[in-house]
Every structure is written in C-alpha cells, then in structure tokens.
Amino acid sequence: MNKTSYKLRFYYILILAVLIINMLSGCNTTTNSSNEISEQAESENDTFDKGTVYTMLVTNSNSNEALKEKFTIPVDNLEQPFKSTFENVGKDREFVMTVFYDYEQIEFSVDDTKNFSDKYVFSLKDNEEASFNFYLDPTIKTDGKSHKLLVNFIAGYDVYAKDIGTFDNSYGINTLYDIYYTSYNNDLDNDNEYINMENIQTSQTIFHDFISLPLALNTDYDNQQQEDSMIAYPENPMIVEPNENVELMYNISNESYDSAAFITMLGYQQINMDEKSYFYIPLSKYDNSVYNGSFSFKAPSKKGFYEVIGMVIFDPDKTASESNQFNGQYSLRFTLQVK
Known part of the structure; x- marks a missing residue:
C-alpha cells in the first residue's frame, strides 16, 4: 500500500473513531500529536476546530526516510530552504505559523520573498494542503552543536478564545526537530555537542500525587485551590490596563521527564517572562507531581485583544531519539484584553 492510500485510510479510521467516541461519551476530545507514520504528526482539534485533523511535515533537500524517522534535519547553510507541508481536514480555517530556534521565536521568510517576519498567516479550506519553502533568519547562530527547530501551526487566527465560551488546548499542531550544520559535522550521531x-x-512549589494538564496557566496566586487539586483559570477575557504588569501562575505536570522548557506567546509573539524568553525547569523523573510557579510580563501599550498561549516541551535538552518527544504541549488558550 502506498503512503497516500495509507494516509487516507488513517484519516477515515481516525475521524470515524472520533465520531463514535463523541456519540458514546458526549465529551470533548483533546489534542493528540504522535508519529504514526514516522515523518508525520497528527492532531485532533475539538473546540476551535471540531472534528479537524492536521498533518505536518518539515524537510529539506538532505532529508531521507531514516532522518525523518529521527526528526533530524541536516542543514548545509541558511540559504538552503526548508520545505513545510501542512494539511487541513475537516473545516475551513485560518492559521498562523511561527518558528522557534532553541526555544526562542525567530523571523523566517516564506518562499523566495525574503520578507522576514515572526509569523505567517494563511487560510485553508477543508481537505486542502499548503506546501511552501521557508528560510530561517540569516542572523541566527550556526556552529557545531545540535539545535532545536520548533515549527508551530495554530488554528483560529481570526478567532478569539473569549468568543468560544470555554477554555481549550486543542487548537494547533507543532513538531520539534533536531538540526545540525553539515559544514561542522556530517553526522548527528557523532557526539555533537548539544545546546x-x-x-x-x-x-x-511541588504538589505531589496531583497530575492535571501538561501545562496550565492560572490565577491561583496563593495556591489555595491547588491544595484541593483544583486550578483557578483566568477570566476570559482577562482585562488589564496598557503597560500593566500582568502576573500569572503556571502548573507543569510531570510523570516521566527530567526537565521542561516553558514558553508563552501573546498575540502569537513570544513574550519575556520575568525578563526571560523561556523557563528551563529541572524535574524529578517519575515523581507524578505538579510543578507550580509564577511569572510576570508587561501588557502591550496598544489597546485590543491578544491571545495568550503557553507551550511546554519536555526533555528539551535531549535529542528527539533520546527523549521520544517530537512536539510541545499547549496550555488552555485565553484572551487578554488591554482596555
């Protein structure tokens, strides 16, 4: 059976299973990203895109089947394009693409325009695929180390969480790749130094024997509800003043990992949390606990609505082959209103 037939068959089986589950339980489904056919990642999206399935793949001219299975991309130089393929099945939708290099958002250029930006917005109809080249910011650091490339597609760029009426973490898909530069080393397995x-x-603060979502942004500043294994979610929208110092709490649930990287985006742009672009959090492996902390950021000066999206990547300092982690997990999405 060829890949196209396998892929279509997989879609039909997955969509049928989702419909059966919804009919039997009446419950919302959650995001599920996996590596079902080595080089692809799938995500079933409910509240923002009920019954929608996404697939994505990022490669370059050096990619082969073995490298795809390892989520590894050798890069000759920054003039070499990456190829992104993204497919939308189930609903017409507007998307935004963002790219992170070593967990910091970078600019990129789509096709040969050389117009570098930190996001790319596009629309797809049901059963439509977008395939395009993109180039990384030519000023990023290249060396003999292995680096992380996180490519992220979020649905509902034209929709605010405040209008959905509920919190949701099923609104996109991302994939994490190991990249290395062939001018320094032609073999990633040859003990490349890592970032x-x-x-x-x-x-x-660590709450033991309490597991919730992989990442939950919340407003339980005194941890009163945490003691009862509950989470206080922000108002939606969360209303603030221009340039106000905004404080949030975070919960990261750990079952089997050594560490986590935590990113927050506001209006699809990475923000500094306590003046840091990301948090790196050591975890106790297999401790079945929630790691709870706080951070603050400055609200935009411009009035309007901004989507708040967090993302946690487990074992971020290991290769994909070592950690078996190929994607980040989203927080529940909500809207910040600068009024």
Missing part, C-alpha cells in the same frame, strides 16, 4: 539550556528555574 546549553539557560534561564533555569528552581523555585517552584
């Missing part, structure tokens, strides 16, 4: 994680956070 050094910075912004280490060690001041969390």
Whole structure:
C-alpha cells in the first residue's frame, strides 16, 4: 500500500473513531500529536476546530526516510530552504505559523520573498494542503552543536478564545526537530555537542500525587485551590490596563521527564517572562507531581485583544531519539484584553 492510500485510510479510521467516541461519551476530545507514520504528526482539534485533523511535515533537500524517522534535519547553510507541508481536514480555517530556534521565536521568510517576519498567516479550506519553502533568519547562530527547530501551526487566527465560551488546548499542531550544520559535522550521531539550556528555574512549589494538564496557566496566586487539586483559570477575557504588569501562575505536570522548557506567546509573539524568553525547569523523573510557579510580563501599550498561549516541551535538552518527544504541549488558550 502506498503512503497516500495509507494516509487516507488513517484519516477515515481516525475521524470515524472520533465520531463514535463523541456519540458514546458526549465529551470533548483533546489534542493528540504522535508519529504514526514516522515523518508525520497528527492532531485532533475539538473546540476551535471540531472534528479537524492536521498533518505536518518539515524537510529539506538532505532529508531521507531514516532522518525523518529521527526528526533530524541536516542543514548545509541558511540559504538552503526548508520545505513545510501542512494539511487541513475537516473545516475551513485560518492559521498562523511561527518558528522557534532553541526555544526562542525567530523571523523566517516564506518562499523566495525574503520578507522576514515572526509569523505567517494563511487560510485553508477543508481537505486542502499548503506546501511552501521557508528560510530561517540569516542572523541566527550556526556552529557545531545540535539545535532545536520548533515549527508551530495554530488554528483560529481570526478567532478569539473569549468568543468560544470555554477554555481549550486543542487548537494547533507543532513538531520539534533536531538540526545540525553539515559544514561542522556530517553526522548527528557523532557526539555533537548539544545546546546549553539557560534561564533555569528552581523555585517552584511541588504538589505531589496531583497530575492535571501538561501545562496550565492560572490565577491561583496563593495556591489555595491547588491544595484541593483544583486550578483557578483566568477570566476570559482577562482585562488589564496598557503597560500593566500582568502576573500569572503556571502548573507543569510531570510523570516521566527530567526537565521542561516553558514558553508563552501573546498575540502569537513570544513574550519575556520575568525578563526571560523561556523557563528551563529541572524535574524529578517519575515523581507524578505538579510543578507550580509564577511569572510576570508587561501588557502591550496598544489597546485590543491578544491571545495568550503557553507551550511546554519536555526533555528539551535531549535529542528527539533520546527523549521520544517530537512536539510541545499547549496550555488552555485565553484572551487578554488591554482596555
């Protein structure tokens, strides 16, 4: 059976299963990203895109089947394009693409325009696929180390969470790749030095024997509800003044990982949390606990609505083959209103 037939058959089976589950339980489904056919990642989306399935793949001219299975991309130079393929099945929708390099958002250029931006917005109809080349910011650091490339597609760019009426973490798909530069080393398995994680956070409160979502942004500032294994979610919208110092709490649930990287986006742009672009959080492996901490950021000066989206990547300082982690997990999405 060829890949196209397998892929279509997989879609029909998945969509049928989702419909059966919904009829039997009446419950919302949650995001599920996996590597079902080695080089692809799937996500079933409910509240923002009920019954929608996404697939994505990022490669370049050096990619082969073995490298795809390892989520690894050798890069000759920054003039070499990456190829992105993204497919939308189930509903017409507007998307925004963002790219992170070593967990920091970077600019990129789509096709040969050389117009670099930190996001790319596009629309797809049901059963439609977008395939395009993109180039990384030519000023990023290249060296003999292995680096992380996180490519992220979020649905509902034209929709605010405040208008949905409920919190949701099923609104997109992303995939994490190991990249290395062939001018320094032609073999990733040849003991490439890995990136050094910075912004280490060690001041969390740990709640044992309590597992919730992988990442939950919340407003339980005194941890009163945490003691009862509950979470206080923000108002939606959360209303603030221009340039106000906004404080949030975060919960990161850990079952089997050594560490986590935590990113927050506001209006699809990465923000500094306590003046840091991301948090790197050491975890106790297999401790079945929630790591709880706080952070603050400055609200925009411009009045309007901004989507708040967090993302946690487990074992961020390991290769995909070592960690078996190929994507980040989203927080529940909500809207910040600068009024």
